[in-house]
Amino acid sequence: MxxxxxxxxxxxxxxxxxxRFTPGGSAVATFGLAWNRRWQNRQTNxxxxxxxxxxVTCWNTLAENVSESxxxxxxxxxxxxxxxxxxxxxxxxRRSKVEIIADEVSPSLKWATVEVTRNERRDxxxxxxxxxxxxxxxxxxxxxxxxxxxxx
Numbered sequence: 001m002x003x004x005x006x007x008x009x010x011x012x013x014x015x016x017x018x019x020r021f022t023p024g025g026s027a028v029a030t031f032g033l034a035w036n037r038r039w040q041n042r043q044t045n046x047x048x049x050x051x052x053x054x055x056v057t058c059w060n061t062l063a064e065n066v067s068e069s070x071x072x073x074x075x076x077x078x079x080x081x082x083x084x085x086x087x088x089x090x091x092x093x094r095r096s097k098v099e100i101i102a103d104e105v106s107p108s109l110k111w112a113t114v115e116v117t118r119n120e121r122r123d124x125x126x127x128x129x130x131x132x133x134x135x136x137x138x139x140x141x142x143x144x145x146x147x148x149x150x151x152x
C-alpha cells in the first residue's frame with residue numbers, strides 16, 4: 001500500500017515524552033522534536049542555522065515504548081505522516097497545527113549506541129504482517145478514539 005503523505009525527520013527531542021491515556025484506554029505519547037539545518041553563507045563566509053520544531057504523537061504500544069525509552073535531548077529518527085488538526089479553545093478561538101503522527105521512532109546511532117530490549121507483544125496477536133495473523137493494525141492508528149476530539 002503506497003502512502004504519499006509520509007515524512008521522515010531526524011532531530012533531537014525537545015521535551016520528555018508525555019504519556020497519557022484516552023478515555024477508551026489507548027496510550028498516547030507526545031513530544032517535541034527539533035531539526036537543525038546549518039550552511040555556510042557564501043557572501044559573509046559565516047555559518048548560518050535554521051531550526052524547525054515539530055510536535056510528534058505516538059499511539060498504543062509505540063507510545064508506551066517511547067515514553068519508557070526516550071528523554072529530552074535524545075537524537076531520534078521519526079517516520080510517520082503529517083496530520084492537520086483543528087480545535088476550539090475554551091474562549092471560542094479556533095486553533096490548528098500540523099503534527100507528525102509517528103509510525104516508527106528509533107534512536108539515531110550516528111553519535112550514540114543503544115541496547116535494544118525486545119518487549120513481549122502486548123496486543124495478544126500471534127503473527128505479524130507477513131504471517132497472516134495478528135490483531136495488530138498495519139499502521140499506528142488510534143483505536144476507539146474520535147479523531148475530531150482532543151486526545152486529552
